[in-house]
Amino acid sequence: MNTVIRARNLQKSYAGQRVVDGLNLDIQRGECFGLLGPNGAGKTTTLRLLLGLIAPDGGELGLLDHAVPQDARIARLRVGVVPQFDNLDPDFTVTENLLVYGRYFGMSDAQIRARIPGLLAFANLTAKRDAKVPTLSGGMKRRLTLARALVNDPDIIFLDEPTTGLDPQARHLIWQRLRELTAQGKTLLLTTHFMEEAERLCHRLAVMDHGKLIQQGSPRELIEQNIEPQVVEVFGETSAAWAGQHAAHYAQRFETSGESVFCYVQDAQPLVAHLHTQNELRYLHRPANLEDVFLKLTGREMRE
Amino acid sequence: MKNNHYALPRFSRRFIPIWRRNFRVWKKMAGSSILGHLADPVIYMLGLGYGLGGMLPSIAGIPYITFLAAGTVCYSTMNSASFEALYSGFARMHEQRTWEAILNTPITLDDIVFSEMVWAASKSLLSGLAVLAVIWVLGLSHSPLVLWLIPLAFLVGLCFAALGLIMTALAPGYDFFMYYFTLVITPMVILCGVFFPVAQLPVWLQSVSAWLPLTHAIDLARPLLTNTIPAQFVWHIAVLAGYALLGFYVALVLFRRRLSQ
Numbered sequence: 285m286n287t288v289i290r291a292r293n294l295q296k297s298y299a300g301q302r303v304v305d306g307l308n309l310d311i312q313r314g315e316c317f318g319l320l321g322p323n324g325a326g327k328t329t330t331l332r333l334l335l336g337l338i339a340p341d342g343g344e345l346g347l348l349d350h351a352v353p354q355d356a357r358i359a360r361l362r363v364g365v366v367p368q369f370d371n372l373d374p375d376f377t378v379t380e381n382l383l384v385y386g387r388y389f390g391m392s393d394a395q396i397r398a399r400i401p402g403l404l405a406f407a408n409l410t411a412k413r414d415a416k417v418p419t420l421s422g423g424m425k426r427r428l429t430l431a432r433a434l435v436n437d438p439d440i441i442f443l444d445e446p447t448t449g450l451d452p453q454a455r456h457l458i459w460q461r462l463r464e465l466t467a468q469g470k471t472l473l474l475t476t477h478f479m480e481e482a483e484r485l486c487h488r489l490a491v492m493d494h495g496k497l498i499q500q501g502s503p504r505e506l507i508e509q510n511i512e513p514q515v516v517e518v519f520g521e522t523s524a525a526w527a528g529q530h531a532a533h534y535a536q537r538f539e540t541s542g543e544s545v546f547c548y549v550q551d552a553q554p555l556v557a558h559l560h561t562q563n564e565l566r567y568l569h570r571p572a573n574l575e576d577v578f579l580k581l582t583g584r585e586m587r588e
Numbered sequence: 589m590k591n592n593h594y595a596l597p598r599f600s601r602r603f604i605p606i607w608r609r610n611f612r613v614w615k616k617m618a619g620s621s622i623l624g625h626l627a628d629p630v631i632y633m634l635g636l637g638y639g640l641g642g643m644l645p646s647i648a649g650i651p652y653i654t655f656l657a658a659g660t661v662c663y664s665t666m667n668s669a670s671f672e673a674l675y676s677g678f679a680r681m682h683e684q685r686t687w688e689a690i691l692n693t694p695i696t697l698d699d700i701v702f703s704e705m706v707w708a709a710s711k712s713l714l715s716g717l718a719v720l721a722v723i724w725v726l727g728l729s730h731s732p733l734v735l736w737l738i739p740l741a742f743l744v745g746l747c748f749a750a751l752g753l754i755m756t757a758l759a760p761g762y763d764f765f766m767y768y769f770t771l772v773i774t775p776m777v778i779l780c781g782v783f784f785p786v787a788q789l790p791v792w793l794q795s796v797s798a799w800l801p802l803t804h805a806i807d808l809a810r811p812l813l814t815n816t817i818p819a820q821f822v823w824h825i826a827v828l829a830g831y832a833l834l835g836f837y838v839a840l841v842l843f844r845r846r847l848s849q
Contacts, residue, residue: 371685387605
């Protein structure tokens, strides 16, 4: 295992506000690493720093054995990027997008054309090879963006919220492709809001808030270390009143959010038995997941 | 380790794939583009040249339409370079996020801004060539020196592309460009000798005119049409090149600042 992305005490401020604050990161070759955090946590800024697109105010950065931002240009020869917002060329066809993008890496037209059929097949876009970008669906555009990020056969792929705005079918297809890339030995660094996405894809995760990494580990470790194994969600108009009287008795920890009460417990049986007797309440018993960890670590209040 | 926005530009051949990208887009709408380059300046040139020119004595020994043709080559080139650097450049930077996509590859912002300048100049060269073709067809000039209008149009294109890119770097949106066209480009057309000799202006306006790049372009273009080597041609070329280089540097610094946010 060798480290392909390395950050030490990374700092970045905008207008006096610390957006990235003392960040340390080590990502190993072949790993799928997820960066989670609420909006404004500093995820996208971190990606831009790692790519050398902006200069840090302090700290050290390495990308594939190159110092960043000094030698970022050379490092980016071996990197692919799937940006948060589509920036495909709307005047071009699917194939032209791949051809034109490959040239930015200094590849010859022959080299690029040799790769295009494989990339189209990978993105399920072979039938659309001559379609213009505005005629593609959202899912197709994302897949083309992913294929474009692979045109230079990169070692590392950065993905900034790769499935935001996609329907479930399109999302599952992207997930499948990302797993294939991991199986090929590519290193993936992705940011996401979807805990399910992070739990399914990532070997390791870091939760980020206010520019700092607050937790790191595998999805399972994060759940085991941060939260009770069982969750019982209690709903109903009287749930708040019920929580005031009974929740502390049955649950190690509970949180109220609107008409829902989230009870975190080691053993759910006594609580579930009690809830059977409460006719005006409904409940859902489930194992704890990453979203519970995320909400515990970053709070339930809205971020604007 | 702050970004040094004021570092000198680093030029490389990496701008070529971006130029080729823009050329490929242009090819898809070449028909309407060429018509647009040709129709507007030629209508003005013919309308004013024959209509107004019929009532005028020759100016400096040449028919009015020939006088106007030299100005038209330059201002048509200026317009074309300005439109490309402002509207199309802004679309690529902001609306389509084309620059963002390119910056994720081993290409730098310096390469992108340089490619924008060279591309806008290339496109404006076509405008200059279109007017030149009309000059030949109408037999307005038989001077071999007129071929020098081709490199001149490219230089004028570089100059106004660079100045236009400064506006693009500052623009919050497309509406902003109206200021530049109304307050800079239109006065330039009136003050720089496109339609009448600069000597007709009051002295104080003549001294303003002497600072404007279009004046220097026209001072080069007009003698070439009558097979005369332009007076002080080194100075005029130097002024145009100076505007191009300085404009490019200022635009680059502003883009570095804008895109480091």
